[in-house]
Structure formats: structure tokens, C-alpha cells
Amino acid sequence: MNLIKSIFGLLTLLFLQIFIFNNFLFDGYLNPYIYIAFILFLPPRSSVFYTLSLAFLIGAIVDVFEGGYGVHTAASVFIAFLKPLIFRIFRAGKNELSESSDIKQLGLLRSLAYVFKGLFLHHFILFSIENFALDNLLPLLMRSLYSSIFSFTFVLLYQLWNYRR
Amino acid sequence: MRYFFLLLKRSRVLLYFLLLESIAFAWIINKRSYQRSQFLSATTEIKGNFQGLAAQTKAYLNLKEENEQLARENIRLRESLDESFIFQNFGADTINSRTYKQRYTYVDAQVISSSHFKVENYILINKGRLSGLEENMGVIGPSGVVGVISNVSKHFARVIPIINPNLRISAELAQDGYFGPLRWLGENYRESSIQDIPPYANVQTGDTVKTDGRSSFFPRGINIGLVKSTSLQADQNFLEVTVSLSTDFAKLRKVYVVKDLWINELDSLNMRP
Structure with missing residues (x-):
């Protein structure tokens, strides 16, 4: 049941990403990429191989539909690899939770910070790979920041909707 | 050999990560393949x-x-129709019939x-x-x-x-007739730039830039934009002309x-x- 639920969640996210967010809603300076939230919300205890493979698959699907040629794949695999690290940073001082730890157990503020950090990193990596150069770093950073704030808002809304059901 | 396998086992996550990333980057780099199209x-x-x-x-x-x-x-378009022109023939004894073909x-x-x-x-x-x-x-x-x-x-x-940045078309400065490749630098969607204009060309701000008919993509004389500024290229031998594009891609x-x-x-x- 849980599996079906998460597959449904993944499909919803991908659908929103490919047919709404990629195209007509904010096709401009702000590019919200919400699909990475699925990786970020995976239980922290899940195997790294599983996370990496899933990230590869999701990134590839988004790439195919956006014509990004591997940009999304590279970025989301990278995030999947960094995820345990990011999670550990925000778990600092709450080590007693190490067994069966879950995002919910981070507390509201920390989990929000964790998701935002993940989104921001993903946008930054994505835009850097897309540019294939780091020469105009400031615009890149600003663009990542604005876009990740945007994505963050949508991820929050999505989560609210998810919990209500 | 045992240590090698031990090392392999220990860094298997890293290796798997690197494998996936290299597939992704291979994809990025080979983006011009036939299969892709x-x-x-x-x-x-x-x-x-x-x-x-x-x-x-x-x-x-x-x-x-x-x-x-x-x-x-x-x-x-109406302005460029035949009926918008007046035909005056001062004393010539032959009349050219149409020799144009579409x-x-x-x-x-x-x-x-x-x-x-x-x-x-x-x-x-x-x-x-x-x-x-x-x-x-x-x-x-x-x-x-x-x-x-x-x-x-x-x-x-x-x-x-x-x-x-993957598209280059040939652009011509309408006043001087010099031409060069129009290449977008990836920053501002209202601007692009023409490379390899000789430094002795007299390029003024506001000159029109048009297609030059050297490529089979476009007819000659389709608007590209107006000259915004000029600067020496990095190789110091040619001018680079910044063009403000006439097409607004946002609308x-x-x-x-x-x-x-x-x-x-x-x-x-x-x-x-």
C-alpha cells in the first residue's frame, strides 16, 4: 500500500513537473524543479544504491521530456549522493533519533531547512551544469535562489495536500 | 588482490555514483547524435x-x-507590393517584362x-x-x-x-555590407553578437543588421536587429558587434x-x- 502510494506520488510530481512547471506556468527566469523533492523525502535509512538509481531514473525522465540531455540526470544523481550528508548536517544534536529516523522527526523548522537546502543545491548544480561554466557566478546564484524559493513554496503546498489526504 | 577487492567493496557507493554521473555527462556531451534526433x-x-x-x-x-x-x-507588405510603386519610364524604348521567379x-x-x-x-x-x-x-x-x-x-x-548558442547564422551590416556569424552568448535574450567584423568597418550604433542571403535558411534582408555597441574581440584583430534583437522571444x-x-x-x- 505504501509502495503504491509513493509510486502515485512520484507520478504526480513528474506530471506536474513535465506538463505544468516546465512549460507554461513559469517558463522564464524562475524555473521550479519540484521533482527532486521525491528524492529528498525518501526515508533517510533507505539504501544509497536504491536512492541513486531512483534519482537517475527520475532525472532521465525529466530530461527526455524537457530536452535537457542528461542535465537533470546529473544533478539529481548528485543530490541523491549528497542527501545523507545534508541530512546529517540537519540532524546534528539529535543523534538519539538515529534508529528509524525520519524527516518528520527532525522537527518542523529543521525539516523545512533541510528541504530548502536540498532544493537550493539541486537548482544550483542544475544551472551550473546547464551553463557548463562558472564564470558568471552571481547571476547563477541569484537564479538558483529565486527558483528554489519558488520550488520550495510548491513543495510545501504539495506536502500540505498530501498530508490532508 | 584481497585489498583491492576490499577497497572496491568499501567505495562501491562512490563507484556507483561515478558510473551514473558519467552516463549522465556522456549524455550531455553527445547531445547531437542521430538517435537523439x-x-x-x-x-x-x-x-x-x-x-x-x-x-x-x-x-x-x-x-x-x-x-x-x-x-x-x-x-x-502592402507597401512593398507593385501597386504601391509608381511606374515611370522616361524615354526608354524597351519595357522589361517580369523576369523574376519565385x-x-x-x-x-x-x-x-x-x-x-x-x-x-x-x-x-x-x-x-x-x-x-x-x-x-x-x-x-x-x-x-x-x-x-x-x-x-x-x-x-x-x-x-x-x-x-548552437545556432549560427550569417548576419550582414546593412550599411557597410560586412558580414559575420551571429552567435548568442547565452546571457540576455534581447541581445546577440556578430563576430569577425574587420576593424576598419565603420559601424555606427543604430545601424540595421539583416540576414545576408549567404545561407539557404533565410531570404536576404530579413531584420535581425540594431547595432548596440562594438568592441574589440579577444584576439584584438576583429570587431565584435553587439546587436539588440528585433524579435522579442518573450512574446x-x-x-x-x-x-x-x-x-x-x-x-x-x-x-x-
């Missing part, structure tokens, strides 16, 4: 069908502005999705192979050059606009695809060794 024309079809619906609604909301744009263009025809199309803030921007239009479109046909808009078709599916086509709706009727004959000359 085949694949793209299939996904173009799927995407196009979905977005056509949204584009229709959008087009309806933009009808007013579009009408004005078309009206302006009609005026411009070289270009146009197919009108609607933009159904486009991007202008990315580095590699693309445009989807709602006409495809069934309307006679093929790859490498030029696309122009009401106010100037838009781009070149890169993939065609049955009902849709994908256009590389001039605001994509492009209606485009015309240029069909060169003589392309086969021209190509047969080019192909010859």
Missing part, C-alpha cells in the same frame, strides 16, 4: 499534443496584440511552447511534416528572424532560435517558416567536390 521527434509529438491545448487558450487571450502585430505587418514561399505557424531564459532555448511550433516542413528551414517572425527548424514530427516542429506567437523552392538545385552545387 529520432527520439526527439517522437517526444516532440507527445509534448506538442499536450501543449497545443494550452497554447490555444493562450492564443485566444493574446488575440488583440496579435492582430495589431499582423496589421502592422500587412501594412509593411524563390521563397512561407508557411504560417503558431508557437505552442518556447523558452527564452535558459541557455539552450527551443521553440515548438504547431506545423510539421504534413505541412511540408523539413529540417533546416528558416523561421521568421513578424518583426524579424526567429531561428531554424531542428526536428520535425508529423504535426509539430522544433525550432532552434537565434538565442541558442512570440506567430511565425512563418521559410521554404526555399530552389534548395535542391543549390544543394546539388554545394555537394559537388
Whole structure:
């Protein structure tokens, strides 16, 4: 049941990403990429191989539909690899939770910070790979920041909707 | 050997990560393969069908502005018709009959999705192979050059606009006649730049930049934009001219695809060794 639920969640996210967010809603300076939230919300205890493979698959699907040629794949695999690290940073001082730890157990503020950090990193990596150069770093950073704030808002809304059901 | 396997086992996550990343980067780097273009024309079809619906609604909301744009263009076209010219023949004893033959025809199309803030921007239009479109046909808009078709599916086509670094077209400074490749630098979608203009060219701010007819994509003299500034190139030998583009990719709706009727004959000359 849980599996079906998460597959449904993944499909919803991908659908929103490919047919709404990629195209007509904010096709401009702000590019919200919400699909990475699925990786970020995976239980922290899940195997790294599983996370990496899933990230590869999701990134590839988004790439195919956006014509990004591997940009999304590279970025989301990278995030999947960094995820345990990011999670550990925000778990600092709450080590007693190490067994069966879950995002919910981070507390509201920390989990929000964790998701935002993940989104921001993903946008930054994505835009850097897309540019294939780091020469105009400031615009890149600003663009990542604005876009990740945007994505963050949508991820929050999505989560609210998810919990209500 | 045992230690080697131990090392392998310990760093298996890292190795798997590196494997996946190298696949992704190989994909990024090989983006110009034949398989990709085949694949793209299939996904173009799927995407196009979905977005056509949204584009229709959008087009309806933009009808007013579009009408004005078309009206302006009609005026411009009407001005260039024969009936807008007066024929005066002072004492000549022969009259030239028409020796012109049609070289270009146009197919009108609607933009159904486009991007202008990315580095590699693309445009989807709602006409495809069934309307006679093929790859490498030029696309122009009401106010100037838009781009070149890169993939065609049955009902849709994908256009590389001039605001994509992968497309270079030849541009000419209308005043001087010097020409060079127009290449987008990936920053501002209202600007592009022409390289390799000789330093003795007298380029003024505000000069018109047009297509020069050296490529088979566009007829000669289609607007590209106006000269904004000039600077020496990094190699110090040539000028780089910054052009403010006349097409506003943020509100492009209606485009015309240029069909060169003589392309086969021209190509047969080019192909010859």
C-alpha cells in the first residue's frame, strides 16, 4: 500500500513537473524543479544504491521530456549522493533519533531547512551544469535562489495536500 | 588482490555514483547524435499534443496584440507590393517584362511552447511534416528572424532560435555590407553578437543588421536587429558587434517558416567536390 502510494506520488510530481512547471506556468527566469523533492523525502535509512538509481531514473525522465540531455540526470544523481550528508548536517544534536529516523522527526523548522537546502543545491548544480561554466557566478546564484524559493513554496503546498489526504 | 577487492567493496557507493554521473555527462556531451534526433521527434509529438491545448487558450487571450502585430505587418507588405510603386519610364524604348521567379514561399505557424531564459532555448511550433516542413528551414517572425527548424514530427516542429548558442547564422551590416556569424552568448535574450567584423568597418550604433542571403535558411534582408555597441574581440584583430534583437522571444506567437523552392538545385552545387 505504501509502495503504491509513493509510486502515485512520484507520478504526480513528474506530471506536474513535465506538463505544468516546465512549460507554461513559469517558463522564464524562475524555473521550479519540484521533482527532486521525491528524492529528498525518501526515508533517510533507505539504501544509497536504491536512492541513486531512483534519482537517475527520475532525472532521465525529466530530461527526455524537457530536452535537457542528461542535465537533470546529473544533478539529481548528485543530490541523491549528497542527501545523507545534508541530512546529517540537519540532524546534528539529535543523534538519539538515529534508529528509524525520519524527516518528520527532525522537527518542523529543521525539516523545512533541510528541504530548502536540498532544493537550493539541486537548482544550483542544475544551472551550473546547464551553463557548463562558472564564470558568471552571481547571476547563477541569484537564479538558483529565486527558483528554489519558488520550488520550495510548491513543495510545501504539495506536502500540505498530501498530508490532508 | 584481497585489498583491492576490499577497497572496491568499501567505495562501491562512490563507484556507483561515478558510473551514473558519467552516463549522465556522456549524455550531455553527445547531445547531437542521430538517435537523439529520432527520439526527439517522437517526444516532440507527445509534448506538442499536450501543449497545443494550452497554447490555444493562450492564443485566444493574446488575440488583440496579435492582430495589431499582423496589421502592422500587412501594412509593411502592402507597401512593398507593385501597386504601391509608381511606374515611370522616361524615354526608354524597351519595357522589361517580369523576369523574376519565385524563390521563397512561407508557411504560417503558431508557437505552442518556447523558452527564452535558459541557455539552450527551443521553440515548438504547431506545423510539421504534413505541412511540408523539413529540417533546416528558416523561421521568421513578424518583426524579424526567429531561428531554424531542428526536428520535425508529423504535426509539430522544433525550432532552434537565434538565442541558442548552437545556432549560427550569417548576419550582414546593412550599411557597410560586412558580414559575420551571429552567435548568442547565452546571457540576455534581447541581445546577440556578430563576430569577425574587420576593424576598419565603420559601424555606427543604430545601424540595421539583416540576414545576408549567404545561407539557404533565410531570404536576404530579413531584420535581425540594431547595432548596440562594438568592441574589440579577444584576439584584438576583429570587431565584435553587439546587436539588440528585433524579435522579442518573450512574446512570440506567430511565425512563418521559410521554404526555399530552389534548395535542391543549390544543394546539388554545394555537394559537388
